[in-house]
Amino acid sequence: MAFFNALRDVPITRKSEFTIRGVEPHFRSPGHYDAAWTEFRRTQEADKNSVWVSCGDLTDDDRPSTRERRKAMFADRTEAYTQEDKDYIKGLRQQMDIKIGRIADSCAGMVAGDHYRLFANGTNSVELICKWYGIPYLGERMGPVRLTFFRADEKKKGQRLSASGASLQYNMIVRHGRGGGTTNGADVNALERQNKEFDADLFMGGHTHKANAHPRAILRPNQAFNGWKERTIWYVRVGALLRGFMPGKELYPEKKEYGPLLVGWGECTLTIGRPVAANRNLEIMKSVGKTVVL
Numbered sequence: 001m002a003f004f005n006a007l008r009d010v011p012i013t014r015k016s017e018f019t020i021r022g023v024e025p026h027f028r029s030p031g032h033y034d035a036a037w038t039e040f041r042r043t044q045e046a047d048k049n050s051v052w053v054s055c056g057d058l059t060d061d062d063r064p065s066t067r068e069r070r071k072a073m074f075a076d077r078t079e080a081y082t083q084e085d086k087d088y089i090k091g092l093r094q095q096m097d098i099k100i101g102r103i104a105d106s107c108a109g110m111v112a113g114d115h116y117r118l119f120a121n122g123t124n125s126v127e128l129i130c131k132w133y134g135i136p137y138l139g140e141r142m143g144p145v146r147l148t149f150f151r152a153d154e155k156k157k158g159q160r161l162s163a164s165g166a167s168l169q170y171n172m173i174v175r176h177g178r179g180g181g182t183t184n185g186a187d188v189n190a191l192e193r194q195n196k197e198f199d200a201d202l203f204m205g206g207h208t209h210k211a212n213a214h215p216r217a218i219l220r221p222n223q224a225f226n227g228w229k230e231r232t233i234w235y236v237r238v239g240a241l242l243r244g245f246m247p248g249k250e251l252y253p254e255k256k257e258y259g260p261l262l263v264g265w266g267e268c269t270l271t272i273g274r275p276v277a278a279n280r281n282l283e284i285m286k287s288v289g290k291t292v293v294l
């Protein structure tokens with residue numbers, strides 16, 4: 001697991017918006033909805049005040065059981081495994097250049113979920129993709145990301161203010177997720193339950209291909225001990241860019257008798273501002289979690 005601190009300068013005079021998007025693309029699957037990816041990529045590219053994360057299943061490669069079988073298949077022929085990796089990596093690079101090359105700079109991290117390729121040398125396809133584009137690899141299944149926002153000097157444009165309270169840390173836990181219920185309620189509960197022992201401001205999860213965004217308020221006694229300090233944390237299940245039922249195709253979700261899958265992504269938009277009292281810290285004045293469904 002890697003800890004990644006994405007320093008973001010958000011020049012704040014009065015208030016400023018910043019969006020974090022979570023996506024599970026499933027590239028290379030026959031059900032991958034490429035028009036939805038294009039929509040996501042364009043949205044991300046046009047929004048300079050944003051980052052995105054991959055919640056796993058970036059590609060629709062081997063699942064845990066097929067990874068084991070592939071390893072066993074080449075047990076006595078490592079050179080054949082290496083050769084197959086080479087061919088695969090070539091195609092993957094070409095595809096990823098086209099798909100994520102243009103928005104790689106604003107990617108704050110990727111986790112390896114269920115589907116990824118394990119190479120003969122022990123590394124995996126998500127790790128390799130991250131290395132190619134300088135994206136933080138957050139590890140298998142889950143990893144934390146911290147965004148640090150800075151207040152800029154209003155007179156000297158763009159210069160960071162170093163005064164205390166001129167920065168704001170926002171912690172996220174990006175996970176793939178496991179299991180899942182049939183109902184929407186069970187899906188929300190599962191994401192909350194799996195993060196129960198973790199403290200962060202935003203939890204993003206994938207895996208179930210459902211889409212929902214759910215806030216929770218946390219109260220603790222304030223510093224002066226004369227009132228409550230309130231914080232809102234968000235749980236966002238990001239859907240996936242994968243269609244399960246298509247005319248003329250027998251896709252895996254249909255064969256396994258899954259429910260219809262939601263195609264889209266999840267996001268959380270923060271309005272960061274300076275409270276009225278000028279000597280106060282930067283604060284999140286508003287947060288909106290939502291799902292974009294196509």
Ligand SMILES: [Fe+2]
Pocket residue numbers: 024026056057206207209240
């Ligand atoms: Fe998935």
